[in-house]
Amino acid sequence: MGAVTNLSSMRSEANRGEQITGRLLRSFEPKFRVSHLNFYYGAVQALHDISLAIPQNQITALIGPSGCGKSTFLRTLNRMSETIRHTRVEGEILLGDEDIFSMDLVTLRRRVGMVFQKPNPFPKTIFDNVAYGLRVNGGYRGAALADAVEASLRRAALWDEVKDQLGKSALALSGGQQQRLCIARALAVNPEVLLLDEPCSALDPIATAKIEDLMFTLKEYCTILIVTHSMQQAARVSTHTGFFLLGKLIEFNETDILFKKPLRKETEDYITGRFG
């Protein structure tokens, strides 16, 4: 079998979540199905004909050198990229069976939450950070609100550290705690998908390990996508990995295959540092 030459057809099979024989992708239930996605910043095309399926309740890592389009791709999934002027998007993205481009933006972003590289808590109390979305979105009040805040902080593995100081400013927390607070805030509205854009790059190894452990427990509740510059992190946390280069998706594979025996030479060169 021409493993490499057939990659695009195998990928389209993978997009339908079908069984592919041999060492290629096993079947999975797709959460997102992306078809022929192109993205432009003005005249510059940042994403070229991206087609792939993102497995539900799994952790998918997106790797590639700076400027390869992985963050742009991540941000198209909850239409954050549209917030930048003069951008244009083509192609189709289905969340479940729904076209995200015809969905209400507020609904989409509630269903597809996002956490950024730099922790960005609101300048409010710890409690209010998590309660914010619940008040706006869910109409929670009183004891129900307090319970929901506690549940989110527990899911984000932060409750034990902050339960006695919920009224303190979120800005007083450490970087790692702030990032987990942002995750708790995102989780509060029960998203189906969590997009993490380099969530650990500003954190030390201990805080990083906590976030990574957290991801393993969170995938029970939601589908996770993480953009990371750390290949070790991608290898440690993800079940599937997509490798982007110059705006193209070069390879999408199960993580252990991608790091043991990638199908494409470009992937091999990048992950072994023989790139360029």
Add this chain to the structure above:
Amino acid sequence: MRHFEERLDELRKRLLEMSGLVESAIYRSVHALVEKDENLAHQVLENESRVNQMEIEIDDMAVRLLALEQPVATDLRFITSAIKINNDLERMGDLAVSIAERALNLMHEAPVNALVDIPYMANLVESMVRKSLDAFVKKDSDLARSVLISDDAVDDLRNGIYNEMVRFMEENPQRIPPALNLIFVARSLERIADHATNIAEDVLFLVEGIDVRHHAETRT
């Protein structure tokens, strides 16, 4: 060349040095037996400690690379294969020593008929060893596959020698000591072939990323 690639290259060179030592130990032990050359047998015994020392050094280099460089893909497969090949080479070195010891035991015994098959078996085993190591050096998976095919022939030869030696001992109990020595030689050669097979399997993992051990994936 990047620092990491230089370290990988050093590991490769040390492993080749070790394989050279072991190949020559096997060659010498067999020729010590067939040609009744006491000197060759002693050389094998003297070299054993070098092989053991190199095994430790190579393991240390490989573990250090794993710990410090966190290699992936081809580099990861190379280093894990190197650790396994290193272990196989050391065991082959031990078996060569065992053959050399039997050769010394047999030095003053009259030749036995079965020796006709022992050199033949030794030739086949030496060629498997050489091919498996060549396959490693050249990352040649076809050559590695050719080693896997030879393994059954070696097993058959060993069984033939066993049966012949049993008959030989039944005919004349006086011949039990030399016959036992030759049975041990045949067994050592067969085990060397098993280690060559292991190396060939490691080469397939290194080159193609597949695991053919115990028919986990098809060998052809």
